[in-house]
Amino acid sequence: MPVLRDWQIDINVDMILRHQGADPVMLRQRSPLSVATAERALKEGLPLLAPVALYRRLSLISVTHERICLEHGGSLGGALPARQLSSAQEVVVIVCTIGKLLEQAVSREMSLDPALALALDSLGSLAVHTLTASLCTHFTDLAAMEGLRVSMPISPGLAGWPVEQGQKQIFSLVDAAEVGVTLTSSFQMIPRKSASLVIGMGVGITDSGRPCDYCNLRTTCRYQEHYA
Amino acid sequence: MNSTLQEIYDGILEGDRSRVQQKVQQALDQKLDPATILNDSMIAAMTEVGNRFEQGDYYVPEMLIAARAMKEGLALLKPHLVRAKVKSAGKVVIGTVKGDLHDIGKNLVATMLEGAGFEIVDLGNDVAPEKYVEAVRTHNADIMAISALLTTTMPNMRAAIEALEQAGIRDRVKVIVGGAPLNETYARQIKADGYAPDASRAVHLATALLARQKPE
Numbered sequence: 001m002p003v004l005r006d007w008q009i010d011i012n013v014d015m016i017l018r019h020q021g022a023d024p025v026m027l028r029q030r031s032p033l034s035v036a037t038a039e040r041a042l043k044e045g046l047p048l049l050a051p052v053a054l055y056r057r058l059s060l061i062s063v064t065h066e067r068i069c070l071e072h073g074g075s076l077g078g079a080l081p082a083r084q085l086s087s088a089q090e091v092v093v094i095v096c097t098i099g100k101l102l103e104q105a106v107s108r109e110m111s112l113d114p115a116l117a118l119a120l121d122s123l124g125s126l127a128v129h130t131l132t133a134s135l136c137t138h139f140t141d142l143a144a145m146e147g148l149r150v151s152m153p154i155s156p157g158l159a160g161w162p163v164e165q166g167q168k169q170i171f172s173l174v175d176a177a178e179v180g181v182t183l184t185s186s187f188q189m190i191p192r193k194s195a196s197l198v199i200g201m202g203v204g205i206t207d208s209g210r211p212c213d214y215c216n217l218r219t220t221c222r223y224q225e226h227y228a
Numbered sequence: 229m230n231s232t233l234q235e236i237y238d239g240i241l242e243g244d245r246s247r248v249q250q251k252v253q254q255a256l257d258q259k260l261d262p263a264t265i266l267n268d269s270m271i272a273a274m275t276e277v278g279n280r281f282e283q284g285d286y287y288v289p290e291m292l293i294a295a296r297a298m299k300e301g302l303a304l305l306k307p308h309l310v311r312a313k314v315k316s317a318g319k320v321v322i323g324t325v326k327g328d329l330h331d332i333g334k335n336l337v338a339t340m341l342e343g344a345g346f347e348i349v350d351l352g353n354d355v356a357p358e359k360y361v362e363a364v365r366t367h368n369a370d371i372m373a374i375s376a377l378l379t380t381t382m383p384n385m386r387a388a389i390e391a392l393e394q395a396g397i398r399d400r401v402k403v404i405v406g407g408a409p410l411n412e413t414y415a416r417q418i419k420a421d422g423y424a425p426d427a428s429r430a431v432h433l434a435t436a437l438l439a440r441q442k443p444e
Contacts (some may be wrong), residue, residue, distance in 0.1 A: 029286060031242075031243065033242070107331075114299075117332075119289070164380050186380045187378070
């Protein structure tokens with residue numbers, strides 16, 4: 001299966017501070033030590049990132065009640081895949097990760113310097129988000145070259161696609177071990193800073209919202225603006 | 229407040245760990261009572277940090293650099309607390325449930341509880357119900373703190389509480405729960421003693437639960 005490497009991950013200190021819920025301008029005035037911790041996390045954490053993605057393009061064969069049937073006998077079931085992908089001609093199934101070195105650094109630092117550990121963890125979360133955003137851009141551009149449109153990216157855990165259902169389906173369609181990602185018995189991905197997503201491609205796809213609209217934490221989540 | 233104690237207090241609020249280490253040593257050199265150093269300056273400072281966070285006047289990074297400074301000051305003070313037989317605010321067994329490998333939130337709660345004077349027994353992540361029970365028994369814990377971040381692992385919180393019941397020790401320990409997919413309603417359904425949405429409120433909850441059960 002195709003593996004995409006050499007991703008540029010552009011993250012700055014203000015992004016780390018915002019990810020931790022802080023106003024960077026206020027924090028720079030009030031707590032230079034907090035900013036210094038984020039700067040150290042960026043300096044020490046960036047070299048630990050190893051972003052990589054594996055994907056598989058599969059043609060859509062048929063759509064039945066809440067089930068998308070794919071070529072080679074694969075399928076994606078659930079209310080959300082049915083709603084978002086039924087007008088697609090094909091789907092792109094993706095698993096990506098930034099690797100395990102950063103989370104190992106987080107574990108090491110937690111008992112010594114929890115402030116640094118959390119800043120490193122924020123860097124990791126931002127890196128995965130940046131990687132998935134770059135992947136969406138990559139496939140949007142690819143689709144455009146082929147005269148196709150793309151759907152909103154969907155991931156297991158969004159409303160209408162339970163984690164235990166979606167992860168099982170995705171991991172049966174791609175060999176994620178090729179990029180070092182495995183699934184635990186409770187459907188958590190290892191390394192933890194990994195993501196799985198599916199994008200539909202087709203001429204008949206219309207824009208249908210953003211992932212946050214399908215997230216069960218949308219009423220309380222303070223990251224929506226960040227993920228928009 | 230004694231000026232050295234004030235400097236420790238201010239140092240923790242500002243997250244200035246070198247200042248806190250220096251002033252804790254100075255306080256010890258001045259033969260100040262270790263319990264006074266702990267309670268009047270260090271825990272008092274962390275309480276103020278928690279209050280500021282809850283009021284929106286401190287952000288998480290500020291809370292954590294304060295906790296870091298507290299931790300480094302506490303490392304100097306601990307041998308003196310042990311010698312003086314100073315009791316902790318309570319003993320907490322904490323872990324992320326079976327099947328769940330998330331630990332950042334759990335670690336933040338442990339850090340803040342330690343900053344509030346609690347003794348922490350950290351079981352790590354992927355903790356089976358029987359391991360919680362064993363730890364509560366072995367360490368004579370006052371509080372069992374359970375974390376879960378996946379909807380697929382939340383049921384293991386109920387399993388951990390039921391394991392305490394089956395072992396006949398449920399009434400010996402207060403159970404608090406937390407994690408992004410949780411809420412107060414779920415905590416009540418699984419018969420936990422309390423739910424905290426963040427690390428600062430976990431400290432308030434733990435303190436309040438133990439205060440309620442102290443004899444008059």
